[in-house]
Every structure is written in structure tokens, then in C-alpha cells.
Amino acid sequence: MLLNELRDYIGTLLAVSRFRDYCPNGVQIEGRTEVRRIATGVTASLAVLEAATAWGADAVIVHHGYFWRGEDLCITGTKKSRIAHLLQRDVSLLAYHLPLDAHPELGNNAQLAERLGFAAQGSFGEQDIASYGVLNQTQTLQQLVSHIGHTLQRIPQVIGKMDANISNIAWCSGGGQSYFELALALGVDAFLTGEISEQNVHVAQETGVAFIAAGHHATERYGVQALGEHLSKKFGIEHHFFDQDNPV
Numbered sequence: 001m002l003l004n005e006l007r008d009y010i011g012t013l014l015a016v017s018r019f020r021d022y023c024p025n026g027v028q029i030e031g032r033t034e035v036r037r038i039a040t041g042v043t044a045s046l047a048v049l050e051a052a053t054a055w056g057a058d059a060v061i062v063h064h065g066y067f068w069r070g071e072d073l074c075i076t077g078t079k080k081s082r083i084a085h086l087l088q089r090d091v092s093l094l095a096y097h098l099p100l101d102a103h104p105e106l107g108n109n110a111q112l113a114e115r116l117g118f119a120a121q122g123s124f125g126e127q128d129i130a131s132y133g134v135l136n137q138t139q140t141l142q143q144l145v146s147h148i149g150h151t152l153q154r155i156p157q158v159i160g161k162m163d164a165n166i167s168n169i170a171w172c173s174g175g176g177q178s179y180f181e182l183a184l185a186l187g188v189d190a191f192l193t194g195e196i197s198e199q200n201v202h203v204a205q206e207t208g209v210a211f212i213a214a215g216h217h218a219t220e221r222y223g224v225q226a227l228g229e230h231l232s233k234k235f236g237i238e239h240h241f242f243d244q245d246n247p248v
């Protein structure tokens, strides 16, 4: 398929124009016109780009691309190496940030909920990125944490009483720790996100609402994979997900 068709299809699918974001969503680096093989990854790091181009990708789709608001505009250092890698090989980079967090089926939060057995009841926070709902069945924090660790293949960092019962939960993939206060207002028993900040620890202890930091990368692996699989089925193009593990 043509790169422009791919861009337009994903733009409509993820309702890109609805979001005010911190980076451009869509084609960030333009490569060849024809796309037969799509690689996906969480972050457009050099390692992911190298693996993708070695596999023969025509386009790489990621959740964390380039050109973030407030960053240095100059193309130097690691940014130069990454962009040069793509331009020299005529390979495109497409990035989808908030639209890929929020999509009700393919999004990071929806995919995370599906894997962890959370039934979403609604969304909250800036531009309705975060979700809240109920667990399939009430369980102790200990049971929930071991289930999350097993599913995401990473031991979560947890602030809370391990014998507390959890039935209502709010979640936001990635660096969603600033949504904790909003989650508290929903009256949930626990909040799950990727990363934790120092002040979250005190608030969790003082409110008794558990804070589970399950990894920024680990909680954002699934949206872009689901998007790649969707595109592969829809258009009959090849797709491969490149998981470059990240301890954060």
C-alpha cells in the first residue's frame, strides 16, 4: 500500500485530529512511497530502528517518536544518528502518542485492560486518556500484583497493604503518575500506571489507595502491537513487533 494511504487510514482509525498532543502524530520521517512491511516498537530508539531495517521494514510505527514539545530543535547527537539511519535507508517513521493510548480497542489502556482482566467503565483525565473500571473478580493486592507481574513479565513496584481487597481500579499506561489524584477522586481501591514519583508514595500511604507502577515500557507494549496486527490483517501486509526491553 502507499505510505499516504497508510497515514490517512491510521489517522482516521485513531481519530488523530481530536487530540492536542506533545508531539506530531503521523508521518514524522518520510521514506519510500510503497509500504509492504511494517515494523512496530514502543520507542524509536536506534536499537529498534536497526532491528526493523535489518528485517526489511518499509515503515516503522512507534508510540514514542521524535520532536517532543520543548525539546532542542537541532538534529544532533542521538537524534542525528536515528534520523540518518532512517533517511539513508528510505524508511518511514510514523508515531502515535495520545491517540494510541486512548483508542477504545487498539489503545494501550484498552489492550492492558484486556490482558489484565479489567472491565472498563469509563475514562478520565486530560482528553480522557486514562480508564477506570472493575476487576473480573475481587482479589487481594498481593494476588493482583502477582497476576500483573506474571502477565507483563516484570515485577511491579507497589505501595499499599498486600492483604487489602481490590475490586475497583483506575489505570493509565506509561508515565501516568500525575493522574493519581484524579483516580483518588473516583473512589478506586488501586491505581496502576507505568512509573511512580516520590510524592505518590506518601499520598498512597495516607489515603490507603494502592499505587502499582508496572513499568512505562511494559504497560505500553500492547497498543502499537495491536495496531500493527490490525493493519496486517486489514491490508495483507507483513508486520513484526520489535520489543527492546526497558527496565523503566
Ligand SMILES: [Zn+2]
Binding pocket: 064, 173, 174, 175, 216, 220
Ligand atoms: Zn509513554
